[in-house]
Amino acid sequence: MKKKINISAQENNRIKAGENREIFKNKNILTINIIGSPGCGKTSILEYMAAHFEPKFAVIVGDVKTALDSDRLIQSGFSSAYAIETGGGCHLTPQQIQNKFNEINSDGLEYLFVENVGNLVCPSSFDLGEDFKMAVLSIPEGDEKVRKYPSLFLKAEVVVINKVDLAGMMDYDIEQVKKDCKTHNPNVEIFEVSAKTGLGFETFFEYLKGKKTKKS
């Protein structure tokens, strides 16, 4: 006897992510799932934001081992950074986010940034209950990443190209990268920034604030 099910294989993930989405909605928190390869500057972007982005936000950082990234943020004077050590897991799960979020004092919190495990494949498949996925690219890692890892760029609503201060020094076709991003998602928003010099962050901050206003 064949029993039709026709349900997403990620049903459990979807339920848990839905719970998170409801929690964030009730607390009026805009949540961003940041995905990029190791070394693209996800933590550096957050470090820059810790010093220059005025609204109240918290950061949950996932890494396979160590709390080095959250420690780095805390040492820079930003106290609302929390680590999840996956112990081998290649991505964060909505359950991990919910557990960690329950430990956080979320009073008055406006934004939650989740820095996923450095990986362009697995994190893109797991909804955490975020408002949107933000992919981070960087100039030194080469201009073919979008073509090589389509699953992330099909889903990312925002792409941030970091380390643009190095653009003149490397063979990186930024226009081609932007075109590739649009091919994957015609509605994608692309920002060019440098976490080192602060270039491009003003526009990015305005965008985030606009998204927050729309959600409220």
Place this chain on the structure above:
Amino acid sequence: MHEFALAEDIVKTIEKEISSDFSQMQEIELEVGTFAGVVTESLEFGLTVILKDKDAEHVKVKIISVPAQCSCECGHQYEIENIFQECPQCQSLNRSMNSGTDVIISSVEIAEE
């Protein structure tokens, strides 16, 4: 790498959806989109390991590959094998994906009593 986590989710979902246990089950049928970012061999391997752990190694796993269907801004619907395949009608790349990005548990085969 994430296929094992996906396999765990699939088994949990099936356990929730069907009232009987795995002893009567014969086959699990999955539809995997060609743009789902899933290595089917790894998914199959993950399922084999989890089913074995549940004393259900007799359960077969059938995976059907689902092509990606797009709706172009011109209204034309077409299938793509790679992301840079333009609309055959208007050559645009401005489209939305209708299928081929998900993993669906389509059905399970259960032995009749």
